[in-house]
Structure formats: C-alpha cells, structure tokens
Amino acid sequence: MSVTTAHNAKRMYRFDLTKRLVAKLHRDEAVIGGIGHSNFDLFTAGHRPQNFYMLGSMGLAIPIALGVAIAQPQRKVFAIEGDGSLLMQLGCLSTVATQAPKNLVILVMDNGTYQITGGQATPAAGGTDYVAIARGCGIQSAAWAADEADFERLVEHCLAADGPHLIGLKLDEQGPAGQTERDPSQIRDRFMRGMGAKKSKLTT
Ligand SMILES: Cc1ncc(C[n+]2csc(CCOP(=O)(O)OP(=O)(O)O)c2C)c(N)n1
Incomplete structure (x- = not known):
C-alpha cells in the first residue's frame, strides 16, 4: 500500500478543495474557517x-x-486552518487528542507560507510534517491527501467514521477566489443561529 507523505502529496488549489468539501456537507455540519x-x-x-x-x-x-464539537456532539465539525496559523497554536493538537471529540475533523492548508501577509515562508517551511505532528500528539486518524480524489475519499471517511480526524493538504501558490464579508457581529449571530444556539431573527 502506498503511503502519502508530506513530500509526495500533490500540491492542490485551496478553493477547489474547499468547494469539494462544501459539496459533501448535507447534515448542517459546522465549518470553522481560520484567519485569512x-x-x-x-x-x-x-x-x-x-x-x-x-x-x-x-x-x-x-x-x-473543538469547543463547538464538545458542545454539540451530534454535529460534525470541521476546522480549516492554515499552516502558519496552526504553528501559532500547535498545542491545540494535543488538546484535541486528549479531549478526543469523535465529531471533529481538522483540515490543515499547508502552503509553507503566510500567504495573506505577502508570502513569507513560515519557520516550518523546511519540511515540518503536520500529519506526523498530529499523530505524535495522539490524533491517530491523520493523513495527507495524495490528490483531489483522495481528499474526497478522506472527507467521506471522516463524515462516516468517529474521529478526531486530521487531513493534511499541500497547496499550490494560487491565491483565494474571493473575500469574506467583514462583519464580525453578523458572522457571530448567523453562526449562533446556524448552530441553533440563538433563535432571534437577523435583519439581513
Ligand atoms: C499574532 C498575529 N501575528 C500576525 C498576524 C498577521 N497575520 C494575519 S494572517 C497571517 C498569516 C496566516 O498564515 P496561514 O495561516 O498559513 O494562512 P495563509 O495566509 O497562508 O492562507 C499573519 C502573519 C496576526 N493576525 N496575528
């Protein structure tokens, strides 16, 4: 059986991968998108x-x-985090392993850079393997996606099987396809409604 490593994983387009993920969500799964x-x-x-x-x-x-996954164990919860951002909070992988929420899926978007601030290389760009780190922290279900089809297969597995899971994704250099509307209070309120944690209606 071939094993995909950080070195032989295909470099993919983040927007294409994100669309493939969204297309597989049919049960009000929560998705937390990291900064940028x-x-x-x-x-x-x-x-x-x-x-x-x-x-x-x-x-x-x-x-x-992780907090959403613990609060709502019946709901699958995805986190999409950039590699630079994950480095800022690497210890959270140990917390995830220790808490072991069955419904949590982590996607690491690894482009080796802080792309949004100008493409500076992260300190880990020399070859840090985030999947190996996750396994070392105790997240056993952790794998690099070999290519787009493998990513879809891994997402299906994560939706069907107990986690926590982590999928490593090697990215190409393409930038984002758009921008998020920047309205923090609306984002919070919409999400609370989306989680069923707030009943009041929004005007927009
Ligand atoms: C503590 C802190 N330092 C620096 C920044 C500025 N900053 C915002 S996003 C970002 C880079 C994010 O990198 P990554 O998570 O890898 O995502 P990418 O931009 O590559 O998609 C930086 C340095 C910040 N917001 N907070």
Missing part, C-alpha cells in the same frame, strides 16, 4: 449559516471547532 484565505475560500465556496469565519486571530480555528 482559509475563510475567504470557505465563504466563496458556499456561504451557509453553519460557517464561522475567524477574522483577526491566527490559530483559533481548531480551538473554536
């Missing part, structure tokens, strides 16, 4: 009230998704 391009592409791929867009802080997609 992760949430830009999530918004552009298919805005829905079950999406939360992290606007200002690096490293919070996974912690927020």
Whole structure:
C-alpha cells in the first residue's frame, strides 16, 4: 500500500478543495474557517449559516471547532486552518487528542507560507510534517491527501467514521477566489443561529 507523505502529496488549489468539501456537507455540519484565505475560500465556496469565519486571530480555528464539537456532539465539525496559523497554536493538537471529540475533523492548508501577509515562508517551511505532528500528539486518524480524489475519499471517511480526524493538504501558490464579508457581529449571530444556539431573527 502506498503511503502519502508530506513530500509526495500533490500540491492542490485551496478553493477547489474547499468547494469539494462544501459539496459533501448535507447534515448542517459546522465549518470553522481560520484567519485569512482559509475563510475567504470557505465563504466563496458556499456561504451557509453553519460557517464561522475567524477574522483577526491566527490559530483559533481548531480551538473554536473543538469547543463547538464538545458542545454539540451530534454535529460534525470541521476546522480549516492554515499552516502558519496552526504553528501559532500547535498545542491545540494535543488538546484535541486528549479531549478526543469523535465529531471533529481538522483540515490543515499547508502552503509553507503566510500567504495573506505577502508570502513569507513560515519557520516550518523546511519540511515540518503536520500529519506526523498530529499523530505524535495522539490524533491517530491523520493523513495527507495524495490528490483531489483522495481528499474526497478522506472527507467521506471522516463524515462516516468517529474521529478526531486530521487531513493534511499541500497547496499550490494560487491565491483565494474571493473575500469574506467583514462583519464580525453578523458572522457571530448567523453562526449562533446556524448552530441553533440563538433563535432571534437577523435583519439581513
Ligand atoms: C499574532 C498575529 N501575528 C500576525 C498576524 C498577521 N497575520 C494575519 S494572517 C497571517 C498569516 C496566516 O498564515 P496561514 O495561516 O498559513 O494562512 P495563509 O495566509 O497562508 O492562507 C499573519 C502573519 C496576526 N493576525 N496575528
């Protein structure tokens, strides 16, 4: 059996991968998009009230998704986080492994750079393997996606099987396909409604 590593995984287009993920969501799954391009592409791929867009802080997609997953164990919860942002909060992988929410799926968008601030290489661009780190932290269901078809297969597995899961995605250099509407209070309110945690209606 061939094993995909950080080195032989195909470099893919984040927006295409995000669209493929969104197309597989049929049960009001929550999706937390990390700062910047992760949430830009999530918004552009298919805005829905079950999406939360992290606007200002690096490293919070996974912690927020973990909280939602613990609060609503019947709902699958996805976190989409950039590699630079994950580096800012790497310890969250140990917390995920220890809490072990069955319904949490983490996607790491690894382009080796801080793309949104100008493409500076991250300190880990020399070959850090986030899937190996996740396994070392105790997340056993962690794998690199070999290509787009493999990514779809992994997402289907994560939707069907207990986690926590982590999928590593090597990205090409293309930028995001759009931008998220920047209205933090509306993002929060919509998401709370999307989670059934708030009943009041929004005007927009
Ligand atoms: C503590 C902190 N430092 C720096 C920034 C500025 N900043 C915002 S996004 C970002 C890069 C994010 O990189 P990554 O998560 O890899 O996503 P990408 O831009 O590559 O899609 C940086 C440096 C910030 N928001 N917070």
